[in-house]
Amino acid sequence: VYDRASIQTAARDLLNLKNVGRILYAVKANDNVDLLRTLAAEDIGFECVSPGEVEWLEKAIPDLDLGRLLFTPNFAPRQEYEWGLDKGLQVTLDNLYPLQAWPEVFKGQDLFIRLDPGQGRGHHEHVKTAGVHSKFGVPLFEIDELIRLIDAAGANVIGIHAHSGSGVQDPDSWRAVAAILTEAAQRFPNVKTIDLGGGLGIPEKPGDKDFDLAELDQALSEIRDAFPHYELWLEPGRYLVARSGVLLTRVTQVKGKGDMRYIGVGAGMNALIRPALYGAYHEIVNLSKSGEPATDTVTVVGPICETGDRLGSDRLLPSSEENDVILIANTGAYGFVMSSNYNRRAVTTEIVI
Known part of the structure; x- marks a missing residue:
């Protein structure tokens, strides 16, 4: 279940950043x-990683301005880059290989280049998207070769891009990345845009603080003051939509096993894979026992035949029973979109209110 108003609020908060010229979702x-249309109505642009995402957007928003879209495939076949350029999309390269193997594809083209700032950030190793152990981006030590290949291909770099990871709570991280990118951008005389990526963290657990957007804006003001000729972009995902969504499911069974107590629910890792994939934390509430004391330490599991099918471990919940309604929070991002029919289980239903 998604709450449209919370998405609109998050979008407007980001659009109020004085030192950011464009927000891409x-x-x-x-x-x-419905969520894509809501964001488009708020004047949010889009970042797509595949032709399928672009085509899905075009169907959802027939009057979509493709100039508000950034196309950022990685390790994609030659045909995807040709497709994006033929369509007039702003295309990002994050590897030397396309320039080495298919230079003719990029002749005369304006490109964004994704650089690897050297250090990944985030709440789990699988969401850190920088450093030599991450597949993304051209490392800084390859910039000389990148420039040679760009010149040989007859291409033109107009944007520098990076994304260090997800769930980052320190606003100063973006200032640090921006400092690296603006220094690198000076090697490319036609760069107009510095895209700092996404990864803005959200409160995950009770008591967590909101991401400090004012502090982020202040940090980026230093970069804007030093490099006023560059426009700064952000491309958040979770920040815009995660808090808008909750997953509702029902208790199917309860089980005691030694000193362990399990609560089984109808939705498992087929509906929400983030806990299994990233070790992600999602707050879990028994709505049917709202107001009752949380006395039981339980592990909440789904119906999938995998030991990793755990939605939450060692959680304090009221005594729960079959058919109780369970709410799992912050599932508006990387929830349904990553769901599957594994074990031939039905996917969940999406509702926007």
Whole structure:
């Protein structure tokens, strides 16, 4: 279940950043048509990683301005880059290989280049998207070769891009990345845009603080003051939509096993894979026992035949029973969009209110 108003609020908060010229929504976070239309109506642009995402957007928003879209495939076949350029999309390269193997594809083209700032950030190793152990981006030590290949291909770099990871709570991280990118951008005389990526963290647990957007804006003001000729972009995904969504499911069974107590629910890792994939924390509430004391330490599991099918471990919940309604929070991002029919289980239903 998604709350449209919370998405609108998050979008407007980001659009109020004085030192950011454009906000792009990472479509991979949630491609629900109603949510995409809501974001477009708020003047949010889009970042897509595949032709399928672009085509899905075009169907959802027939009057979509493709100039508000950034196309950022990685390790994609030659045909995807040709497709994007033929369509007039702003295309990002994050590897030397396309320039080495297919230089003719990029002749005369304006490109964004994704650089690897050297250090990944985030709440789990699988969401850190910088450093030599991450597949993304051209490392800084390859910039000389990148420039040679760009010149040989007859291409033109107009934007520098990076994304260090997800769930980052320190606003100063973006200032640090911006400092690296603006220094690198000076090697490319036609660069107009510095895209700092996404990854803005959200409160995950009770008591967590909101991400400090004012502090982020202040940090980026230093970069804008030093480099006023560059426009700064952000491309958040979770920040815009995660808090808008909750997963509702029912208790199917309860089980005691030694000193362990399990609560089984109808939705498992087929509906929400983030806990299994990233070790992600999602707050879990028994709505049917709202107001009752949380006395039981339980592990909440789904119906999938995998030991990793755990939605939450060692959680304090009221005594729960079959058919109780369970709410799992912050599932508006990387929830339904990553769901599957594994074990031939039905996917969940999406509702926007």
